[in-house]
Amino acid sequence: MREHAHQVCDAQGRVCYFEGTVQEITDEYQRQRDLHASESRFRAMTELSSDWYWELDAMGRFVRLDIGSRGINPGASEEVLGKSRQQLPQIDLSASQWATYQAILDRRETFYDFEMAIQGDNNRLLWHAISGAPIFDSAGVFVGYRGIGRDVTRRRESEELIRHMAFHDVLTGLANRRLFMDRLQQALNSMARTGSYAVLMFLDLDSFKSLNDRQGHAAGDSLLQQVAQRLTGCVRSVDTVARLGGDEFTILMENVDADDQRAMRHTRTAADKVMQALANDFDLGGEAATLRYACSASLGVVILRNPLASADACMKRADAAMYQAKGNGRGGICIDADARG
Ligand SMILES: Nc1nc2c(ncn2[C@@H]2O[C@H](COP(=O)(O)OP(=O)(O)OP(=O)(O)O)[C@@H](O)[C@H]2O)c(=O)[nH]1
Structure with missing residues (x-):
């Protein structure tokens, strides 16, 4: 229940009585609990997973990056906020790969496992696979992208080794x-x-x-x-x-x-x-x-x-x-x- 009450005073300002409303808020309370539980589940997922969550605004700039403790380069979050992927020097894509990425975003398409080479510490080449989907507000206006990222460096290195060994x-x-x-x-x-x-x-x-x-x-x-x-x-x-x-x-x-x-x-x-x-x-x-x-x-x-x-x-x-x-x-x-x- 939610109660609202206020004092009712006489002409001299003396409190005569209280009046108010009582509202049943079981549904709203349940909704908040559900929301909280859902947020906790999401936090646990990003915290425990080596994947990470990202969000871009309508201009393609990072507005959110949740990297769990097992994710890559945990310090990176502040560096990227406000920047688009194209503005991050560590991402190593060819002009045609950037054009492909931008075309996907321009068409507001959902995409899966788009692989990007990243210059890591000590010149080590890392590979990230990102998947994303466009976000629209309740009026149907495009407001950005959200998605997940995954470090696939080990898989890429194994593939490269197998390819090398084959030849x-x-x-x-x-x-x-x-x-x-x-x-x-x-x-x-x-x-x-x-x-x-x-x-x-x-x-x-x-x-x-x-x-x-x-x-x-x-x-x-x-x-x-x-x-x-x-x-x-x-x-x-x-x-x-x-x-x-x-x-x-x-x-x-x-x-x-x-x-x-x-x-x-x-x-x-x-x-x-x-x-x-x-x-x-x-x-x-x-x-x-x-x-x-x-x-x-x-x-x-x-x-x-x-x-x-x-x-x-x-x-x-x-x-x-x-x-x-x-x-x-x-x-x-x-x-x-x-x-x-
Ligand atoms: N150490 C080593 N030996 C190898 C390897 N692969 C093959 N061999 C050996 O290389 C030798 C090849 O010898 P052959 O070319 O047939 O004979 P050869 O003694 O060179 O005789 P000629 O060619 O007629 O002069 C064999 O004894 C193989 O066991 C390898 O990876 N490492």
Whole structure:
């Protein structure tokens, strides 16, 4: 019940009696209790969850940001109030991503899991997924947006790692066969446009098995890693170096030259450089000891002229050239310069 009362006085100001009203407010009281319970539920949710709640005004500026104790960067709330997302320098979106975001807001659409890169502390890239819905007042006028945000950095990093592992060799970090074959096919396609030849090299270490057998697998692994580094260091950054597996490496050089003679000269120089890169002894001893190892390798080289050739056929030729080099006594280069190839 709610009571209102006031005094009724006589002409001299003396209180004669009280009069007032009594109102039953059970419904209103219940509504307030419900509202309070609902607000408490919402608070508990944002407090316990790693998600956060945000609200923008009609101009897209933050008017509210509730970040629970488990949420990201709890101090961020004051920094962002009054600013739009576009005004926050830590959000790292391309121009076209910003345009997509703004178009969604302009159309007053509900959106789900719009992912944004955020520059975190120590230059760590974080990823936030935000979902939001427009808010309209009782007259149907648009007054802003509200929604939730979630840190999805772990998921993005796992996806990136899986993607990287699908296309790279775990031991050396080089491209794997799958990525290499893809690049080779792309190189053949672009040869059709540029008319410039490409060069494919196939390198196999000599007697690698006996290194493994005599010095152990760790020494073999160390050699493979160091060979990968040296090969990467002796080609241009646009060239692709791959480990196909075991002790087999391949190198793809694009846009070598469109002229036969010059292409042949460049190819010889590049092949010599690769062999030269492996000429100095490797230290396979790890931290405790020194183990000098002179590595020999056989190199098969193919000058690719025919953009219609298949990537598989090119690889077979390079493999055959490498075996030819092995057959010639190991430690040498065999160049397959078939003018039709
Ligand atoms: N340490 C190490 N060894 C590997 C790895 N993958 C394959 N191998 C070994 O690499 C060796 C490959 O040897 P082959 O190329 O067949 O033989 P090879 O002794 O080099 O002989 P030639 O090529 O004829 O000179 C095998 O003994 C494999 O067990 C790896 O990731 N790490």
